[in-house]
Amino acid sequence: MSKDKEKLFSKQNRALLTDPLDDNNPITVQVLGICSALAITVKLEPAVVMTLSVIFVMGSSNMIISILRDIIPTRIRIIVQLVVIASLVAIVDQFLKAYAYDVSKQLSIFIGLIITNCIVMGRLEAFALGNGVWKSFLDGVGNALGYGWILIVVAFIRELFGSGELFGVPVIPQFIYDLGYTDNGLMLLSPMALIVVGVYIWIQRYFNRKLIEKD
Amino acid sequence: MSFIRKNLDKIKKPFEKGGKLEKFYPAFDAFETFLFVPNHTTKSGAHIRDAVDLKRTMVTVIIALIPALIYGIYNTGYQYFIQSGLDFTFLDAFLHGSYKILPMIAVSYAVGLAIEFGFAVYRGHQVNEGYLVTGLLIPMIMPVDMPLWMLAISVIFAVLIGKEAFGGTGMNILNPALTARAFAFFAYPTYMSGDKVWVSEASNIDGISGETILGALAGGQNIDYSSVQMFWGSIPGSIAETSTLFVLIGAVMLLYTGVASWRIMLGSLIGASFVGFLFNLWGANELMSFEWYNHLIVGGFAFGIVFMATDPVSAAQTQRGKWIYGLLIGALCILIRVFNPAYPEGVMLAILLMNVFAPTIDHYVIQSNINKRRKRWEKIKIQTV
Numbered sequence: 001m002s003k004d005k006e007k008l009f010s011k012q013n014r015a016l017l018t019d020p021l022d023d024n025n026p027i028t029v030q031v032l033g034i035c036s037a038l039a040i041t042v043k044l045e046p047a048v049v050m051t052l053s054v055i056f057v058m059g060s061s062n063m064i065i066s067i068l069r070d071i072i073p074t075r076i077r078i079i080v081q082l083v084v085i086a087s088l089v090a091i092v093d094q095f096l097k098a099y100a101y102d103v104s105k106q107l108s109i110f111i112g113l114i115i116t117n118c119i120v121m122g123r124l125e126a127f128a129l130g131n132g133v134w135k136s137f138l139d140g141v142g143n144a145l146g147y148g149w150i151l152i153v154v155a156f157i158r159e160l161f162g163s164g165e166l167f168g169v170p171v172i173p174q175f176i177y178d179l180g181y182t183d184n185g186l187m188l189l190s191p192m193a194l195i196v197v198g199v200y201i202w203i204q205r206y207f208n209r210k211l212i213e214k215d
Numbered sequence: 216m217s218f219i220r221k222n223l224d225k226i227k228k229p230f231e232k233g234g235k236l237e238k239f240y241p242a243f244d245a246f247e248t249f250l251f252v253p254n255h256t257t258k259s260g261a262h263i264r265d266a267v268d269l270k271r272t273m274v275t276v277i278i279a280l281i282p283a284l285i286y287g288i289y290n291t292g293y294q295y296f297i298q299s300g301l302d303f304t305f306l307d308a309f310l311h312g313s314y315k316i317l318p319m320i321a322v323s324y325a326v327g328l329a330i331e332f333g334f335a336v337y338r339g340h341q342v343n344e345g346y347l348v349t350g351l352l353i354p355m356i357m358p359v360d361m362p363l364w365m366l367a368i369s370v371i372f373a374v375l376i377g378k379e380a381f382g383g384t385g386m387n388i389l390n391p392a393l394t395a396r397a398f399a400f401f402a403y404p405t406y407m408s409g410d411k412v413w414v415s416e417a418s419n420i421d422g423i424s425g426e427t428i429l430g431a432l433a434g435g436q437n438i439d440y441s442s443v444q445m446f447w448g449s450i451p452g453s454i455a456e457t458s459t460l461f462v463l464i465g466a467v468m469l470l471y472t473g474v475a476s477w478r479i480m481l482g483s484l485i486g487a488s489f490v491g492f493l494f495n496l497w498g499a500n501e502l503m504s505f506e507w508y509n510h511l512i513v514g515g516f517a518f519g520i521v522f523m524a525t526d527p528v529s530a531a532q533t534q535r536g537k538w539i540y541g542l543l544i545g546a547l548c549i550l551i552r553v554f555n556p557a558y559p560e561g562v563m564l565a566i567l568l569m570n571v572f573a574p575t576i577d578h579y580v581i582q583s584n585i586n587k588r589r590k591r592w593e594k595i596k597i598q599t600v
Contacts, residue, residue, distance in 0.1 A: 180362050186402035195376060202380065 016138040020146030022208060027150040028201045029211060032118040036110055037151055038193040044167050046106045047155035051148025053092045055141055057114055058123060061085050062140030065128040072129075081124045082115070089114045119147055154196050162187030223247055244341055269384075273347045275474050279465035280351055280455070280522065286448060287455030288312035291359050294414045294451050316454055319354035322363045326370045327353075334379050345384035345391070345528070346374070352392035352522060355455035356515065356563075357399065359414070361406055369395040369402075389570045390529045393563055400563070414451045427452050429514045429552060429560055445512045456518035459511075466521040475525035478534060482541020483520040483548075487511060490549040502553045510549055519562035520544065529570040533580040540576055544569045 026032045040046045061084050065072075072080050093111050096104035104111065114120065123143050128136040159165055161184045164172040172181070186192050205211045230243040292308030292315075327350045335342040353370060373395035378387045400407045428440060428450060440450050448458025456462070469475035491507030498504040510516065524530060524544050531540035544565050551561025558564060 180364070182365070182403055182406070184368075184402045185404055186398060189401060198380070199376070 013135060013138055016135060017142040017145070020143040021149055022146075022204070023211070025146045025150065025204075026119045026122075026143050027147055027197065028204055030119075030122075032122060033147055034194075034197070036113065036117060037147075037154060037197060038190040040107060040110050041151055041155040041158055041193050042162065042188055043106075043159050043165075044152065044155045046103055047148075047151045049096065049100065049103045050107060050110065051144070051151055053089075053096070053111060054114060054117070054120075054147055055144040056092060057085065057088045058120055058140035058144040059137050060088050060140075061120060062123060062128040062136040063133055065124050066131060066133045066136035069129050077129065078121075081121055085120055085124075086115050119143055150197065150200065153200065154193055157196050158187045158193060162192075269345075270347075272474055273345065275472050276348045276469065276522070277351055279468040279474075280348075280355070282461040282464045283455040283458060283518070284316075284351070284355060286458045286461045287355065288316050290448060290457055291315055291454060293449065298414055298451075315359050316354065318363060319357065319361070319366055319454075320351065322366055323353045323370055324350040326367045327374050330371065330374045330379070334383065338383075340383070345378070349373070349391045349395075353395045356392065356396050356453050356518070358407060358453055361399070365399060365403055365406060369399040372398045385528055387528055388574075389567055390523050390526045393523055393567050393570075396563055397567060427514065427560075442506075442509055442512065445509060450513075452514065456515040459517045462517040462521055466517075469521065469525070475521065476527075476530065476537050478537040479525050479530060479541040479544075480520055482538045483524060483545035484511065484541075486542035486545025486547075487516065487549050488545070490546045494549065494553055502556070510552070514552075514560050515562050516548060519548070519566055523562075524566050524569070529573060531573040531576045531580075533577050536573070536576045536580040539580075540569055540573055543572075 020026060024030070027034065027037055036050065040050050061081070064084050065081060068080070089112060092114070093104070096107070096111060123140055127139045131139070156166070159167075160171065164170055164177075164183050227243070227247075230240045289305075289309050289312055292303070292311035295311055296303035296308055324346075327346045331342055331346050350370075353373070354366065357366060357369075373391045377389055377391045377394035378384065381387050428445065444450055446459045448460060450457050466475070466480065470477050470480070487510060488507055491505075491510040494503040494505075495507050520541070524541065531537050544562075547565035547568060548561040551558055551564055555561070
C-alpha cells in the first residue's frame with residue numbers, strides 16, 4: 001500500500017508533464033504529428049483551439065485506456081484504442097461546432113484527423129497500456145502540451161510575420177507599413193511551417209546538448 | 216605587392232595562437248588568403264597542389280559575371296529612359312543603372328559576409344569563399360526596384376537556411392542565390408512578378424510597362440521584340456540576365472578555364488531545344504508556339520544554366536549524371552514556362568528541383584557503373600575457371 005501513498009505531483013509525475021515540453025518533445029524530438037503542425041499554424045486562434053482539443057483527447061483517452069488496460073484482449077487493442085479516440089474526437093468536434101462554429105470551420109477536417117495523429121495512439125501504446133490511471137493522464141496531458149507548445153510558437157511566428165496580426169488583431173503599426181514594410185507571403189504557405197520547426201529544432205539543440213545524436 | 220605583404224605581417228601578430236585576438240583569426244585569414252595564395256606546405260606523403268584554390272575559382276566566376284553585370288547596369292537605365300520617353304545619353308543610362316544597382320550589391324555583400332564571418336568566428340573555421348559569387352549573383356537576379364530590406368532578408372534566409380544550416384559552403388543542397396530568389400518570389404510576390412517590377416521606377420510612373428516577355432506571353436499578349444533584341448538584351452528583365460550575348464561571353468570564360476561543366480550547359484541547351492521544338496509542333500496556344508530558339512535567349516534561361524546550374528556544389532558530380540541533370544533542367548524549364556503561367560520564368564524552379572535530385576542521379580550512375588563492372592568481372596571469372 002505504501003506505493004499508493006505516492007504524492008500526486010511527485011518528482012516522477014512532474015517529469016511526465018514537463019519532459020515532453022523539451023527533452024522528449026513529440027514534434028521536435030520524436031518527429032510525430034508534423035502534418036497538423038503544418039496545416040493549422042497559419043493563425044494563432046486555430047492553433048490554440050487545436051491544442052486544447054488535443055489536450056482533452058489525449059488526457060481522456062490515456063485515462064480510459066489505462067482503466068481498461070487489464071480487460072482489453074491484446075489482439076484487438078488497436079481497434080479498442082481507435083474506438084475510444086474516435087468517440088472523444090467526435091465529442092470535441094460536436095462541441096466546437098456548437099460553441100465555436102467559425103474556428104471549427106477553419107480547422108475543417110483537422111479536428112477529425114486527431115484520430116490519426118500518431119502522438120495520440122503512440123502514447124496509448126507506449127504508456128497507457130502499462131501504467132496507472134493518474135500517471136497515464138499526466139502523460140497524455142504532458143505530451144499534448146508539448147505538441148501544443150510547438151503549435152503555438154509556430155503559429156505565433158507565422159501569424160505575426162505572415163499577416164501582421166495576433167489572434168486576428170493587427171499588431172504591426174501602420175507607420176511601419178507606410179515605411180515600406182510588407183507581410184511575408186511565404187509564412188502563409190506550409191513549407192515555411194516546416195522551416196520554422198526546423199529552426200526551432202536547431203535552436204533547441206543548441207541549448208539542449210544531450211539531444212544531439214552521436215555519429 | 217611586398218608593401219601589402221609587409222603590412223599584413225605587421226598586423227598578423229595578435230591574431231595568431233596565444234595572441235589577444237586569436238578568436239578572430241578566421242576573419243584575418245579570410246582577408247589574407249583573399250589577397251595572397253596561402254603558402255601552407257604539405258608535411259607528409261605525396262600531394263599535388265594547384266595554385267588555383269577555391270578563392271581563385273570563385274574570382275574566375277566573378278570575372279565571368281562582370282560583362283553581364285556592366286551590361287545590366289546600362290540596360291536598367293536604358294529601359295527606364297526608353298519607356299518614359301526622355302532624352303538620354305549613354306552616360307545617363309549608365310549612371311541611372313549604377314544608382315539603382317550598386318546599393319543592392321553593397322547590401323547583399325554586407326549582410327551575407329557578416330553572417331559568414333559570424334559563423335566562421337563562432338565555429339572556428341575559415342571563412343567560406345562561396346559567398347563571393349553568391350553575393351554578386353543575388354542582386355543580379357532580382358528586380359531593380361526591390362526594396363533593400365527585402366533583399367537583405369532574402370540574403371539572410373539564403374545564407375542561414377540554405378547554407379549554414381547544412382554546414383556551410385560545399386554542404387548546401389540548393390544553390391544559395393536561387394534560394395534567395397525563391398524566398399523573395401514566394402514571400403513578396405507583388406515585388407517579384409507582374410508587370411510593374413521589371414523596369415526601374417515602373418511602379419511609380421504611369422505609362423511604364425515593366426512586363427517581361429515571358430510575363431506578357433503568359434498573359435496572352437503579343438510581344439513586339441525581335442529575336443535580335445532578345446539576344447542582344449535590350450528587353451525588360453531582372454538586372455543582369457537580359458543579355459544572352461554577355462552571358463555567353465561569361466560562359467566562354469568559364470568553359471575556357473574549366474570552372475564550369477560544358478556537359479551541364481550543353482545538356483540543358485539540348486533539353487530545352489528539344490522540348491521547345493515539341494511544343495512548337497503542338498502549338499495549341501501563344502506559349503506553345505513561341506519559337507524554340509527564342510525560348511533559349513529570353514528570360515533567365517541562359518544566365519541560369521551558365522552560372523546557376525553549373526554550381527559545382529549543388530550539381531550532379533558524375534559525368535553521365537551531369538548530362539542527365541542538364542537535360543532535365545532544360546526540359547523542365549520549358550515545361551514550367553509553358554504549362555504554368557503563374558511562374559512565367561521556369562528556370563529557377565527547374566534548377567532548384569534538379570538540385571534536390573542531383574545526389575539521386577549520382578547514386579544511380581555510380582550504381583550502374585558498379586553493376587556493369589561486376590558483370591564484366593564475373594564473365595572473366597567464368598572464362599578463366
